[in-house]
Structure formats: C-alpha cells, structure tokens
Amino acid sequence: MRHYFITGTSSGIGKAYAEYILENEADSVVTGISRREGMSHLRFNHIALDLGNRESLLNFQFKVNQNATEVVLVNNAGYIGDIKRIGNASDLEILKLVDINISAVLVLTNKFIQQVNSSLNRIVLNIGSGAANYPIDAWTPYCSSKAAIEHFTACVANEQQVTNGSLIIKNISPGVVNTEMQAEIRKSNHTDFSRHEHFVNLHENGELKLECTFKDGLKYGKTVKYYENGKLQVEIRRVEGRHVSHFYLTVFLQSI
Ligand SMILES: NC(=O)c1ccc[n+]([C@@H]2O[C@H](COP(=O)([O-])OP(=O)(O)OC[C@H]3O[C@@H](n4cnc5c(N)ncnc54)[C@H](OP(=O)(O)O)[C@@H]3O)[C@@H](O)[C@H]2O)c1
Numbered sequence: 138m139r140h141y142f143i144t145g146t147s148s149g150i151g152k153a154y155a156e157y158i159l160e161n162e163a164d165s166v167v168t169g170i171s172r173r174e175g176m177s178h179l180r181f182n183h184i185a186l187d188l189g190n191r192e193s194l195l196n197f198q199f200k201v202n203q204n205a206t207e208v209v210l211v212n213n214a215g216y217i218g219d220i221k222r223i224g225n226a227s228d229l230e231i232l233k234l235v236d237i238n239i240s241a242v243l244v245l246t247n248k249f250i251q252q253v254n255s256s257l258n259r260i261v262l263n264i265g266s267g268a269a270n271y272p273i274d275a276w277t278p279y280c281s282s283k284a285a286i287e288h289f290t291a292c293v294a295n296e297q298q299v300t301n302g303s304l305i306i307k308n309i310s311p312g313v314v315n316t317e318m319q320a321e322i323r324k325s326n327h328t329d330f331s332r333h334e335h336f337v338n339l340h341e342n343g344e345l346k347l348e349c350t351f352k353d354g355l356k357y358g359k360t361v362k363y364y365e366n367g368k369l370q371v372e373i374r375r376v377e378g379r380h381v382s383h384f385y386l387t388v389f390l391q392s393i
Pocket of ligand 1: 144145146147148149150151170171172173174186187188189190212213214215216237264265266267310311312313314315316317318319
C-alpha cells in the first residue's frame, strides 16, 4: 500500500489530490500537512504545521504506516507572497515566501530521504510552476522560488543517479488552476502588477486551465501518461467534480 505525505491539503490542488487518492486508491493512506485541517476521511490524518515556522519544521518526522510499500512526498504547499515589484515588496513577506516555497521543500525532502526506509519505493513530487521558466512582473520572489525548486529537483535526481539511489523525484507544473492562490492574485493591485487584468479575465471568462502539464519535459497535454523503469505511471488529467472551484485537478500515481 501507499502512504502519501502531502503538504497543503486544506485547499486547492493539494486537497483535490488527497481527495482523489482517498476515493480511488482503496488501500492508500494520506497524511496532510497544513495549518488548517480542511478535510477528513478515515484514511486521512492531518498534521497541523506552519511550514514557515522553522522550529516546527525542524521537529517534523515522517512516521510511515508499517504496511506501506511505497511512500510519496508531495511538496505542494505554496505561497504567492506580496504581489509587488522588488523595491516595493515587504522584506518579511519575501522571507516568508522563501521559507514556505524553498526551505520547507528542501528540508522535508532531506528528512524524507533520511527517515523513510530506502527499501521502500520512495517518490517525491514537487509542485512547480511555469513561473520558474519566465519572469512574471511583480511575482519575482515566487518565480525565483519555483526556479530554485526546479533546479533542486534536478540536483537530487542527479545525486540519486550518481549514487545508484532508487528515489524518484519529479517537478510538475499544474498550469493555472482555479484555487485560493488565483483568488489572491486577483486581489492584487493593477498599479503594482501589470498582468492583473489578464488574471481577472482568465477567471471571468472561465479560462483558468484545469489540466496539468508535465514539467519534466517529455509531454504536455490534458491527459499524460509517463512510464519510468517500466514501473511508475503518472497520469495527470482533468476532472469535473464537487470541488468548490467546480473543477478539480487530479494527479495520481499507479504501479503497473
Ligand atoms: N493555482 C495555480 O494556478 C497554480 C499554478 C502553478 C503552480 N501552482 C502551485 O500549486 C501549489 C498549490 O497551490 P494552490 O493553487 O492549490 O494554492 P492554495 O489553494 O492557496 O493552497 C495552498 C495550500 O498550501 C498550504 N500552505 C500555505 N502556506 C502554508 C504554511 N505556511 N504552512 C503550511 N501549509 C501552508 C495552505 O494550507 P494552510 O493555509 O491551511 O496552511 C493550502 O493548503 C503551489 O505550490 C502553487 O505554487 C498553482
């Protein structure tokens, strides 16, 4: 059975992913990590943790279900921060974003490799963003953090290759999805953010994309199947469902 540790399960993509797993994988258990609880299920347990609080983060330990044969860490929690250009942004907001979007991902991945037995299948999925690959006005700390995680993913994958490690680590970009983060983006000020109207229009015209794209390269599309070592299938697809945004996005892993 699989044990998932997913950060940011109280809303948006993390919540939708956790719900999808619990509905579709009868044996899997999910540990959600966020400040708010946001969901409940017999096979779901919540750890209340502020990923921006260093002491709490350092005290976190992966307690893996003893029946697990595969353990998945999904570094999904993310923060858009202050939507203001560098020079106008708050120093404290920059530090908060770096703690949540970068430090927490590196520390959790480090702990995951230390604490989860290497005889189990171990998978780390980092939820990235297209913002890693091109500048977006007034999102500089966010863009920088996503670029950092993309490179971190490549560096850890390289370490695994060099050491013949079996850990699989991937960076996945979901595309623009209708979540609380998008609502935060629309709340920004158009004088601070030249693309404010674009994001408002995406929402008003029902154009927020619902599909994921695979940032690891290879393929883009509404439904993506990707096979690795003949073993891992990652499928990312669009689903209309009961989620508050009227749609939810699913990302799931399945052994083949
Ligand atoms: N939505 C998009 O268009 C889009 C596009 C590209 C990439 N992404 C990425 O997708 C991921 C999920 O975003 P989303 O759109 O689903 O956002 P969301 O609805 O705002 O959800 C963010 C999640 O992160 C958690 N989180 C934030 N700060 C935290 C903290 N200090 N400690 C613990 N948990 C924290 C929140 O939980 P609590 O508030 O309960 O702590 C919440 O569950 C992010 O990494 C984001 O960068 C989103």
